[in-house]
Amino acid sequence: DGMWRNDKREGDGVFVTAAGDRYEGQWKNGKKDGRGVYKWMSGDTYDGHYLNDHKHGQGTFCWSDGNKYTGDWINDVREGHGVFTWANGSRYEGDWKMDRKEGNGKFVGENGDTYEGQYVADVKFGVGKFTWGRGPWEGHVYIGEWK
Numbered sequence: 001d002g003m004w005r006n007d008k009r010e011g012d013g014v015f016v017t018a019a020g021d022r023y024e025g026q027w028k029n030g031k032k033d034g035r036g037v038y039k040w041m042s043g044d045t046y047d048g049h050y051l052n053d054h055k056h057g058q059g060t061f062c063w064s065d066g067n068k069y070t071g072d073w074i075n076d077v078r079e080g081h082g083v084f085t086w087a088n089g090s091r092y093e094g095d096w097k098m099d100r101k102e103g104n105g106k107f108v109g110e111n112g113d114t115y116e117g118q119y120v121a122d123v124k125f126g127v128g129k130f131t132w133g134r135g136p137w138e139g140h141v142y143i144g145e146w147k
Contacts, residue, residue: 002027025050048073071096086110094119109133117146 002013008030009015015023025036032038032050039045048059055061055073062068071082078084078096085091094105101107101119108114112133118126124146132140 111135112138 002009002015003011005011009027010029011027012025013027020041021039023032023036023038025032025038026034028034031053033052034050035048036050037045037047043064044062046055046059046061048055048061049057051057054076056075057073058071059073060068060070066087067085069078069082069084071078072080074080077099079098080096081094082096083091083093088110090108090110092101092105092107094101095103097103100122102121103119104117105119106114106116114131114133115124115128117124117128120126124130126146127144128146130142132138
């Protein structure tokens, strides 16, 4: 369903693939462009902005396993600032580059462990502060260099 211009989807419309995936949103020149919601048969969903058929701008991706990312996207990858929440309740908020934690961020684990500091390629690296959550080390703090 939707509008067509020069044999290409244009404006608001709905597209369902042969596999049953469904996109409902804006189109420009036959490509997803603007605001839209894509639902895969796997149970994954993306609700956000598209540019030239790619997730681009602000959006939320929910995986069928309960994990969720809300934040910036560039050409289908997490890039900029965002929040990733795991199904177990762990949470990371901070900088992303090429789909990985990169730059400054804060991670809070399901057990209350907290790390605030720098990341490189998804790994704690550089200056950071780690605070232990529950358990025998509860409340202890390490501030220093991570490699």
